[in-house]
Amino acid sequence: MTISHIVLPAPHAEFCLTPWLTHDPPRLVELMNIPSIVAGLSGNKNERITVELAVRHIQAVLEEKERWGYPILRYTRDVEVSEEPKMLGAISFFPFNFRALGQRSLKLCEEEKALPPEGRHWQFSCYVDPVISSKGLVTAATRWIIDNWFVPNHKSYPGQLVSSWFEPNKASQRVHDKLGFVGVARSVDWYEREKRNVDEDVICAVWQGAGECAKEDSVFRDLPSWSREEA
Numbered sequence: 001m002t003i004s005h006i007v008l009p010a011p012h013a014e015f016c017l018t019p020w021l022t023h024d025p026p027r028l029v030e031l032m033n034i035p036s037i038v039a040g041l042s043g044n045k046n047e048r049i050t051v052e053l054a055v056r057h058i059q060a061v062l063e064e065k066e067r068w069g070y071p072i073l074r075y076t077r078d079v080e081v082s083e084e085p086k087m088l089g090a091i092s093f094f095p096f097n098f099r100a101l102g103q104r105s106l107k108l109c110e111e112e113k114a115l116p117p118e119g120r121h122w123q124f125s126c127y128v129d130p131v132i133s134s135k136g137l138v139t140a141a142t143r144w145i146i147d148n149w150f151v152p153n154h155k156s157y158p159g160q161l162v163s164s165w166f167e168p169n170k171a172s173q174r175v176h177d178k179l180g181f182v183g184v185a186r187s188v189d190w191y192e193r194e195k196r197n198v199d200e201d202v203i204c205a206v207w208q209g210a211g212e213c214a215k216e217d218s219v220f221r222d223l224p225s226w227s228r229e230e231a
């Protein structure tokens, strides 16, 4: 039986999006051990992910029904001919976790849980195997998800979709630029900073595709300002 998949529009039809599959955990571990991927993602850099942890992570993600359900990038041909097509990366859309707002994040998260999905703030995270990076793939796939799932299902008010990247991460900054995010604030209260053992600020950005939204009108209003000129 063919695995349910969404082929990306040309010129990226070589790639598609699928749900998580049961054979993915060891490959997730492999990807999470690539230094350039670890550097770009939030999380504990000192904790090595194991297959057991990967299984638990995927199970937890699958239980969050409101998430985007086709987050995994694969080769289209691979999906068509193999029962265990290789995972190439992931693009996850999920309710905003407010981590960039530090101590207040847990309380804000709880408050938003009472809202319907279209009322909540959302964020996305992404990573791809470096062997296929800089081909425009993550930008194209994320744009497809925004246009075909996020906007139609969430009505999308200005400021609803937000994101962030570690300041030195120029590839991520470029992806956000191309998608229409504008960096507005610098997070100096990132509660994972200590755990990650890194000394990098997080740049917080707001998607402008649903209408203009300045820092003052966004969830980042209380953070210090940041603008592209500082980059």
Ligand SMILES: CC(C)(COP(=O)(O)OP(=O)(O)OC[C@H]1O[C@@H](n2cnc3c(N)ncnc32)[C@H](O)[C@@H]1OP(=O)(O)O)[C@@H](O)C(=O)NCCC(=O)NCCS
Binding pocket: 036, 037, 038, 039, 040, 041, 125, 126, 127, 128, 129, 132, 133, 134, 135, 136, 137, 138, 139, 140, 164, 165, 166, 169, 170, 171, 172, 174, 175
């Ligand atoms: C960030 C990431 C997801 C981008 O995926 P991708 O498929 O390579 O993205 P795209 O090809 O759509 O766009 C990347 C852009 O960054 C540019 N870029 C790459 N490295 C760069 C660098 N060091 N400095 C400036 N620009 C850079 C590319 O040239 C491209 O821009 P262009 O289309 O104008 O040429 C990928 O690099 C990755 O997985 N990084 C590790 C995990 C991570 O950082 N995730 C983001 C967390 S916020």
